[in-house]
Amino acid sequence: MIILGFESSCDETGVALVCTERGLLSHALHTQVAMHAAYGGVVPELASRDHVRRVVPLTRTVLLQAGLNLTDVDAVAYTAGPGLAGALLVGASVAQSIAWSLNLPAIPIHHLEGHLLSPRMVDPCPEFPFVALLVSGGHTQLMRVDDVGAYILLGETLDDAAGEAFDKTAKLLGLGYPGGPALARLAEQGDPERIVLPRPMLHSHNLDFSFSGLKTAVLTRLRDVQALHGPVTESMQADLAAATQAAIVDVLVAKSVSALEQTGLTRLVVSGGVGANRLLRERLAQRLAKKRAQVFFPPLEFCTDNGAMIAFAAAQRVSRGLVDLRAPRSHGFDVRPRWDLASI
Numbered sequence: 001m002i003i004l005g006f007e008s009s010c011d012e013t014g015v016a017l018v019c020t021e022r023g024l025l026s027h028a029l030h031t032q033v034a035m036h037a038a039y040g041g042v043v044p045e046l047a048s049r050d051h052v053r054r055v056v057p058l059t060r061t062v063l064l065q066a067g068l069n070l071t072d073v074d075a076v077a078y079t080a081g082p083g084l085a086g087a088l089l090v091g092a093s094v095a096q097s098i099a100w101s102l103n104l105p106a107i108p109i110h111h112l113e114g115h116l117l118s119p120r121m122v123d124p125c126p127e128f129p130f131v132a133l134l135v136s137g138g139h140t141q142l143m144r145v146d147d148v149g150a151y152i153l154l155g156e157t158l159d160d161a162a163g164e165a166f167d168k169t170a171k172l173l174g175l176g177y178p179g180g181p182a183l184a185r186l187a188e189q190g191d192p193e194r195i196v197l198p199r200p201m202l203h204s205h206n207l208d209f210s211f212s213g214l215k216t217a218v219l220t221r222l223r224d225v226q227a228l229h230g231p232v233t234e235s236m237q238a239d240l241a242a243a244t245q246a247a248i249v250d251v252l253v254a255k256s257v258s259a260l261e262q263t264g265l266t267r268l269v270v271s272g273g274v275g276a277n278r279l280l281r282e283r284l285a286q287r288l289a290k291k292r293a294q295v296f297f298p299p300l301e302f303c304t305d306n307g308a309m310i311a312f313a314a315a316q317r318v319s320r321g322l323v324d325l326r327a328p329r330s331h332g333f334d335v336r337p338r339w340d341l342a343s344i
Contacts, residue, residue: 001074005311008091009083009111011042013054014307017066020315026065027308028058037177048086055094077314080108081336088335100331107314112341114309115271118298121312126267126296131259136272137163140209142259148316153342155207163274165211169218169244183241190238192246199250253283266293276303
């Protein structure tokens with residue numbers, strides 16, 4: 001069965017073709033980073049309009065790459081939420097229109113389920129059950145995953161996500177947008193121990209997170225440095241970046257290890273944009289190796305939002321019998337800007 005998938009929840013337009021038997025056939029992605037950089041963040045209306053411009057050409061590209069036509073497609077999947085309402089509506093309307101025109105089933109997919117299952121697209125494939133660390137610009141959660149569609153929330157951020165902490169700190173340091181990757185690059189030149197920053201909720205005895213105070217701590221250190229030394233030098237800036245990254249990574253690693261210990265599981269899956277962070281990958285690999293546990297990451301190209309993970313999540317749901325392909329087809333569409341993963 002061949003599934004055409006669309007992702008348009010925020011500032012990436014992704015389209016992909018996945019076969020339930022052969023896996024990923026083709027995928028294409030357009031990022032809006034350059035467009036939003038001038039504004040220092042995502043502008044929802046501009047994001048929606050750009051999705052409209054990109055989605056049809058990207059669809060033609062993935063079909064051409066796979067050597068297929070629309071008539072070869074058996075089902076259409078799309079991100080139904082969470083995300084920006086206008087952006088979600090673009091992908092949903094295109095997906096439902098194609099499904100209606102070809103009398104195909106349309107499968108709404110939870111954006112985070114796509115991220116959560118994305119490491120299973122490649123070998124080695126993590127077997128169920130496992131703990132998942134979903135860590136991105138908008139979400140930081142620990143989930144117990146027993147199977148496709150069987151998710152139990154273990155802990156989540158009470159305020160800012162880890163990705164937000166990266167981005168907000170980068171903005172304070174004048175690094176521009178997108179801030180997370182820029183801060184990580186600058187951190188490689190700094191000393192993470194020269195400036196002491198808090199590790200929020202590190203000893204909270206639960207699996208929740210909090211990163212909102214970290215930005216305030218960085219701002220306070222910036223002011224202290226300026227009061228003592230004058231203008232912030234490039235070296236001090238790099239040290240602040242390194243200290244911020246180390247604080248975030250320390251908390252993510254500690255909570256992930258605690259989640260494995262509390263559940264008794266030995267497999268951790270890391271997904272979402274922050275999952276591309278080199279220090280996070282290294283620290284988790286080191287800690288879990290000592291505990292004889294395994295950690296799985298998606299390839300870097302699938303850490304950010306993409307259509308492949310949406311089509312793949314749909315294929316996994318179809319394979320598990322979680323989608324009734326024979327149900328009466330209503331091609332009206334609703335999107336869910338807010339949608340709890342544990343409720344699907």
